[in-house]
Amino acid sequence: MSKELSVPLAPIASPAAAAANASPWLRTTGIVLGGSALAAVCAHVSLPFYFTPVPLSLAPFAVLLLGLLLSPRMAAATFGAYLAEGALGLPVFAPTALASSGLAHLLGPTGGYLLAYPLAAALISFLWRRSGRGFSAALLSAAAGNLTVLGCGALWLAVLTHASAQSILTLAVLPFLPGDALKIAGAAALAARFQRLRPHNP
Secondary structure (H helix, E strand, O other): HHHHHHHHHHHHHHHHHHHHHHHHHHHHHHHHHHHHHHHHHHOEEOOOOOOOOOOOOOOHHHHHHHHHHHHHHHHHHHHHHHHHOOOOOOOOOOEEOOEEOOOHHHOOOOOOHHHHHHHHHHHHHHHHHHOOOOOHHHHHHHHHHHHHHHHHHHHHHHHOOOOOOOHHHHHHHHHHHHHHHHHHHHHHHHHHHHHHOOOOOO
């Protein structure tokens, strides 16, 4: 009799177990897609400079903020998805005069910055989660990630243009420092505030 009863119960238990297993995956997918959408919106808030092929945009702010809010793996996955979306032709990158497609962005003057996003976001998250998670720690973690983006962007541009170190600093680093300082402070303030609202956040 017990055998007969166990047979009808199996189909009932299976959908419930499948739903439980799918729930974390759906949540992760939603976070990754939502984060990549935020990065895309921030990227389109941009200002071109006449003296450099690299525009000033809010995309690095998304890197800093999501690096502080997400786990290292989730942060890297979010910006990996962002790069994949751009490579497939979705309009997620900051518009520039020199790039008309996603691959052109990745292989062009801004490619170094873009390709550094997953690494920088994961680094920020790693440093932040091993600190006291206060405002100062958020500032330092975000600054380290921002320097990673600037360093990779400058190195990539140097390879493409064969320009001198002084020219690369003028084209790829110095014009962005004031704006980046504001982005670092803003992302750190938001992350510290979020942390105070969730003191037991793991």
